[in-house]
Amino acid sequence: MFTKLAESIKKRPIIGWGIFFATMVVVFLLGLFAASITERRAEIATLFHNKKVDIEGIEARNEIWGENYPRQFNTWKKTADMDFRSKHLGNMPEDALESRPEMVVLWAGYAFSRDYRAPRGHMYAIEDLHATLRTGTPDTDTPDMQPAACWMCKTPDMPRLVHEHGIENFYNKMWSHYGSEAVNPIGCADCHDPKTMNLTITRTALIEGCTHWGKDITKATPQEMRSLVCAQCHVEYYFHGPDKVPTFPWHKGITVEEMEQYYDKIEYYDWIHTLSKAPMLKAQHPDYELFLLGPHAQRGLSCADCHMPYLAEGGIKYSNHQVTTPLKNISVCQTCHRDSEENLRNYVYQYQDKALEVRNRIEHELAKAHIMAKTAWEKGAKEQEMAATLKLLRKAQWRWDFAVASHGGSFHAPVETQRILAHSLDYTLRAQLELQKVLFAYGVTDFKMPDISSKAKAQEYIGLDMKTLTQKKNNWVKTVAPKWIEEAREKGRLISKK
Ligand code: HEC
Ligand code: HEC
Ligand code: HEC
Numbered sequence: 001m002f003t004k005l006a007e008s009i010k011k012r013p014i015i016g017w018g019i020f021f022a023t024m025v026v027v028f029l030l031g032l033f034a035a036s037i038t039e040r041r042a043e044i045a046t047l048f049h050n051k052k053v054d055i056e057g058i059e060a061r062n063e064i065w066g067e068n069y070p071r072q073f074n075t076w077k078k079t080a081d082m083d084f085r086s087k088h089l090g091n092m093p094e095d096a097l098e099s100r101p102e103m104v105v106l107w108a109g110y111a112f113s114r115d116y117r118a119p120r121g122h123m124y125a126i127e128d129l130h131a132t133l134r135t136g137t138p139d140t141d142t143p144d145m146q147p148a149a150c151w152m153c154k155t156p157d158m159p160r161l162v163h164e165h166g167i168e169n170f171y172n173k174m175w176s177h178y179g180s181e182a183v184n185p186i187g188c189a190d191c192h193d194p195k196t197m198n199l200t201i202t203r204t205a206l207i208e209g210c211t212h213w214g215k216d217i218t219k220a221t222p223q224e225m226r227s228l229v230c231a232q233c234h235v236e237y238y239f240h241g242p243d244k245v246p247t248f249p250w251h252k253g254i255t256v257e258e259m260e261q262y263y264d265k266i267e268y269y270d271w272i273h274t275l276s277k278a279p280m281l282k283a284q285h286p287d288y289e290l291f292l293l294g295p296h297a298q299r300g301l302s303c304a305d306c307h308m309p310y311l312a313e314g315g316i317k318y319s320n321h322q323v324t325t326p327l328k329n330i331s332v333c334q335t336c337h338r339d340s341e342e343n344l345r346n347y348v349y350q351y352q353d354k355a356l357e358v359r360n361r362i363e364h365e366l367a368k369a370h371i372m373a374k375t376a377w378e379k380g381a382k383e384q385e386m387a388a389t390l391k392l393l394r395k396a397q398w399r400w401d402f403a404v405a406s407h408g409g410s411f412h413a414p415v416e417t418q419r420i421l422a423h424s425l426d427y428t429l430r431a432q433l434e435l436q437k438v439l440f441a442y443g444v445t446d447f448k449m450p451d452i453s454s455k456a457k458a459q460e461y462i463g464l465d466m467k468t469l470t471q472k473k474n475n476w477v478k479t480v481a482p483k484w485i486e487e488a489r490e491k492g493r494l495i496s497k498k
């Protein structure tokens with residue numbers, strides 16, 4: 001055979017060259033393959049053994065972690081992107097009061113009536129907290145309107161400060177006290193133990209909340225931890241007692257009624273409504289609690305399964321840290337569902353649109369009920385004539401807020417969300433029935449709604465001087481906030497702004 005080959009090559013040398021080049025190509029490919037194996041090994045080794053920096057204690061500066069974990073860091077940085085809008089949500093800024101002015105009336109007397117924007121990426125947590133009219137303009141002449149507790153869900157500097165000062169000493173201060181300390185946006189130290197990179201809980205309020213609810217969080221499975229890290233912030237909470245300590249109202253359970261029972265028992269209210277005088281509750285964002293009652297959680301999914309799916313890069317699998325709406329990369333649903341992207345998107349939109357139908361009705365009727373109550377008071381209605389109505393208004397609005405403030409609720413738990421909205425509408429209309437009787441007794445037969453068809457009109461109606469508030473805030477954002485950032489940079493607490 002070899003003599004035959006040698007003879008053929010002698011006759012046609014091209015065959016010899018052909019064999020030579022084919023061999024070279026094979027050797028080259030083998031070389032590439034070997035190199036890629038060593039490279040992958042090296043990458044894995046870098047990740048788990050050769051960390052570039054040793055992270056000690058609570059390191060709030062995300063850039064330091066980024067040196068050890070560039071993939072997670074680079075995707076995390078993309079939470080700053082503003083490039084996607086789904087039908088109802090997305091990562092772009094949206095002025096929710098502009099789109100739904102009736103909410104201004106629902107929150108009359110509470111800071112949310114000044115300013116409320118749809119959430120965007122984690123990277124903006126600090127910037128948006130500085131910018132919102134809800135934090136006011138604290139400086140040497142103007143007192144704070146918010147407690148230190150406001151930092152809880154915005155920054156890994158918060159657990160660092162609690163560790164340094166102790167819980168009581170942290171919470172008994174006002175918001176601006178930590179202006180130059182709380183500067184890094186939501187990041188690595190919020191969710192990870194630097195030694196093992198295991199998921200960890202840094203907000204003790206969640207641990208206590210679980211204890212009250214009867215769950216031992218130390219026994220949580222790794223899959224449960226993939227939701228619990230989010231439950232540090234995406235939950236319902238209130239600020240308890242004179243020191244304003246963030247507390248989860250889970251003592252009787254995590255449904256909307258069980259939390260209400262707890263609030264009623266301790267006679268808690270967030271504010272007195274300035275139009276109706278009802279003692280109101282403000283729901284925060286019970287994403288976690290509602291999610292638990294939905295079909296995906298009941299099949300064992302966690303938040304990270306949809307909001308932080310795995311990515312692959314050169315054979316390395318890692319979690320996408322660009323936490324945003326899953327509709328931006330809807331292929332994440334196709335890991336489990338054999339459905340087209342269009343169908344999957346439409347399932348989400350159907351749930352959301354149906355919840356929105358009821359939501360629109362509630363906001364319209366509930367705003368009207370508050371204003372009817374205002375009219376009744378003006379006509380001389382007595383406390384005992386109004387008592388039942390005020391309770392109904394509190395119940396109606398708590399349910400409405402609970403269902404809509406959890407921005408993903410109508411998809412995460414569609415049936416539970418509709419159930420809650422249905423009860424809200426029921427309580428709203430019962431309040432109106434009671435109010436009709438009172439108004440009739442005082443001779444009001446021609447109740448008319450004021451014009452609250454835009455944010456500006458609604459804010460004027462409830463008596464907000466938006467021009468002054470906005471001017472003061474713009475000035476504050478240009479003068480005070482930059483000083484905080486500058487000081488943080490000088491003291492080495494902040495490496496980069498974004
Ligand atoms: C909101 C919580 C959260 C934040 C903030 C966060 N992570 Fe993660 N991280 C997770 C979750 C959830 C996982 C998946 C863990 C699992 O499946 O066990 C993860 C996984 C990881 C892993 C393991 C490998 C992987 O990708 O699955 C590394 C390394 C990591 N994160 C680094 C970082 C770094 C660096 C930062 C800051 C830039 C960061 N994380 C910020 C929640 C977070
Ligand atoms: C330390 C508190 C904190 C933790 C932990 C946290 N979040 Fe957030 N999240 C926020 C805040 C605050 C915002 C709003 C930021 C803004 O608008 O400036 C937000 C915004 C979001 C948004 C809207 C962003 C967009 O682009 O649509 C999603 C989705 C989200 N979070 C999901 C999660 C998930 C999933 C987890 C767990 C893996 C998680 N969050 C963990 C506080 C937190
Ligand atoms: C089965 C997939 C899935 C799981 C699991 C999941 N979500 Fe979502 N989430 C969605 C979808 C879909 C939306 C709607 C996005 C849209 O309309 O653009 C959403 C919306 C959100 C939003 C509002 C986003 C925005 O842009 O305003 C937040 C916040 C959120 N989810 C947090 C969570 C948290 C916290 C958990 C766990 C407790 C969780 N999600 C679990 C699929 C999921």
Ligand code: HEC
Nearest residue numbers: 295296299301305306326332333335336337344345347348
């Ligand atoms: C990790 C797997 C997984 C992922 C990822 C996932 N799902 Fe599911 N989904 C399930 C399971 C399991 C069920 C329950 C199926 C059943 O019982 O037939 C379910 C049920 C559903 C249902 C029916 C809900 C009901 O009311 O019963 C819809 C709609 C749905 N998913 C849409 C989505 C969308 C949209 C996404 C992406 C944003 C998504 N899923 C991501 C596993 C997943």
